Amino acid sequence: MELSSRKRNIAFWVLQLLGWGFINSIAALIPQNISLEMTIFSVIVGIFIGVFSTSILRWYLKRNVHFDSFGGKEVIKIIVSTLLASLIFGLLNVFFGYIYVKFGPELTEAEMHMFEGYDKIMVQVLNSVFLVGAWVITYLVIKLLLKLNQNRIERLELNTTLKQAQLNTLKGQINPHFMFNSLNNIRGLMLEDVDKSREMLTKLSEIIRYSLTKNNINDIPVHEELEVVDNYIDLSKIQFEDRLEFVKQVSDDTLDLRIPPMVIQLLIENAVKHGISNLKNGGRILLAIFKKDDDLFIEVKNTGKLKISEDSTQLGLKNIEQRLKLLYAERASFKLEEISDEVLAQIKIPLA
Numbered sequence: 001m002e003l004s005s006r007k008r009n010i011a012f013w014v015l016q017l018l019g020w021g022f023i024n025s026i027a028a029l030i031p032q033n034i035s036l037e038m039t040i041f042s043v044i045v046g047i048f049i050g051v052f053s054t055s056i057l058r059w060y061l062k063r064n065v066h067f068d069s070f071g072g073k074e075v076i077k078i079i080v081s082t083l084l085a086s087l088i089f090g091l092l093n094v095f096f097g098y099i100y101v102k103f104g105p106e107l108t109e110a111e112m113h114m115f116e117g118y119d120k121i122m123v124q125v126l127n128s129v130f131l132v133g134a135w136v137i138t139y140l141v142i143k144l145l146l147k148l149n150q151n152r153i154e155r156l157e158l159n160t161t162l163k164q165a166q167l168n169t170l171k172g173q174i175n176p177h178f179m180f181n182s183l184n185n186i187r188g189l190m191l192e193d194v195d196k197s198r199e200m201l202t203k204l205s206e207i208i209r210y211s212l213t214k215n216n217i218n219d220i221p222v223h224e225e226l227e228v229v230d231n232y233i234d235l236s237k238i239q240f241e242d243r244l245e246f247v248k249q250v251s252d253d254t255l256d257l258r259i260p261p262m263v264i265q266l267l268i269e270n271a272v273k274h275g276i277s278n279l280k281n282g283g284r285i286l287l288a289i290f291k292k293d294d295d296l297f298i299e300v301k302n303t304g305k306l307k308i309s310e311d312s313t314q315l316g317l318k319n320i321e322q323r324l325k326l327l328y329a330e331r332a333s334f335k336l337e338e339i340s341d342e343v344l345a346q347i348k349i350p351l352a
Contacts, residue, residue, distance in 0.1 A: 008146075012058070016051050016054070016055065017047065017051065019135075020046065020047045020050035021043070021047050023046070023050070024042065024043045024046030024047055025043055027042070035105065037104070037105060038100075038104075038105075041100060041104070045096045049093060050089070050131070050135075052092070053085045053092065053128075053132065054132065054139075056085060056088065057082065057084075057085040057132070057135075058139065060081050061077075061081065061139070064081075065077050065078060067143060078136065078140075082129075082132055082133060082136050083129070086125055086128040086129040086131075086132045086133075087125055087128070089124075089125075089128035089131065089132055090126075090127070090128040091121065091124070091125075093124045093127075093128070094121055094124050178235075179204070181239060182200070182204050182238070185200075185235070185238040185239050186200045186201055189238055200234065200235055200238060203231035203234055203235055204235060206227075206228070206231050207228055207231050210228050210261075211262070214262065217261055218260065218327060219259060219260055219261070219327075220259065220260075220261045221255065221256050222254050222255050222256070222257050222259055223255040223256065225259060225262070225263070225264045225265065226248075226250065226255075228262075229264055229265050229287070232265055232268060233268070240272075240276060240277075240282055242282070243276065243281065243282025244272070244282055244283075245282070245283070245284040245285070246284075246285050246287070247285070247286045247287070248287050248288075249286065249287070249288040249289075249290075250289045250290075251289060253291060254289045254290060254291060254296060257296055257351065259298070259349060260324070262319075263298065263324075263347060264289075264298060264300070266319060266320055267298070267300040267320070267345045267347070268285065268287065268300060270317060271285045271302035271345070272285070272302075274304070274307070274343075275304035276302060276303065276304070278304060282303075283302060283304060284302070284303050285302045285303075286299075286301040287299070287300055288300075288301070291351070294351050294352045295348050295350055296348070296350075296351055297346065297347070297348055298349070299344060299345070299346045299347075300344075301342050301343070301344045301345075302342065303341070303342060304341075304342070304343055305341070305343070306336065306337065306338035317334075320347065321334050324347070324349070328349065328350055332347070332348060332349050332350060333346075333347070333348045334346070334347050334348075
């Protein structure tokens with residue numbers, strides 16, 4: 001970002017010098033019988049006046065005119081600042097004209113004709129309005145083109161990021177260790193309870209189907225997500241048995257609200273993998289979903305310490321943060337903290 005800003009500044013100054021240099025060179029070469037000193041003076045001073053007055057104008061426009069929320073107030077600012085820059089432009093023309101007439105070489109007849117009216121401030125300012133106004137229009141057109149190009153690049157980057165987020169989410173959802181452990185646990189369960197084994201296989205297939213079919217959907221009802229969570233807990237209990245206690249506190253008025261798919265399931269999976277599985281006696285996972293003001297809160301609290309192994313990619317947590325940012329920008333939030341020997345993961349999603 002800094003490099004592109006530097007390039008834009010360099011381009012601005014190059015165009016400033018070339019533009020005003022071209023205009024003043026043409027203006028100085030049109031009159032006949034003008035001395036070389038007069039020509040050089042006109043070009044150098046003309047470039048200085050043009051660059052100086054419009055650079056001040058640009059400085060003001062960049063700091064006071066909000067092009068992202070363009071309205072009547074911004075138009076007034078542009079008009080007023082253009083008139084003030086034209087006044088500076090005109091006064092500088094009068095000043096340098098006076099300096100040349102007073103202290104410069106004797107003027108030829110053509111040069112005297114050229115300096116007619118140099119001391120008339122209103123005439124100089126009105127002439128300056130045309131030049132500075134043309135500069136402002138050119139500046140705004142370039143600014144608009146750059147903004148349109150920036151918006152196009154941002155849309156392309158957003159699409160690329162979204163596709164990558166979807167791919168990462170798919171990778172995070174299909175946890176190979178969970179599938180491997182579930183299949184092994186179901187295989188062991190078959191020796192004890194065939195009917196329950198068949199039920200667990202159905203739940204595993206439901207989780208996989210859900211992961212694959214909901215990957216490209218931005219939101220689903222809370223109650224659909226809870227079905228997957230229940231299946232996941234049932235499969236996990238084959239391994240942990242009584243060591244895993246799962247409690248739900250879900251407000252009825254939240255069941256039909258829409259949330260990004262897999263966010264609750266990923267929080268529960270993280271609580272099991274990094275919390276309960278590391279405790280010899282197991283622990284409890286509490287899922288709470290409720291509304292507060294204009295926000296939906298999803299909280300997963302588990303027994304344990306907030307300690308993630310160094311070899312963990314934390315892909316599930318990154319997926320949650322990425323999706324929330326893509327869908328809700330800064331209006332949503334996700335935090336993970338340890339409170340009194342428990343780990344709390346909280347998601348806040350705007351409802352309006």
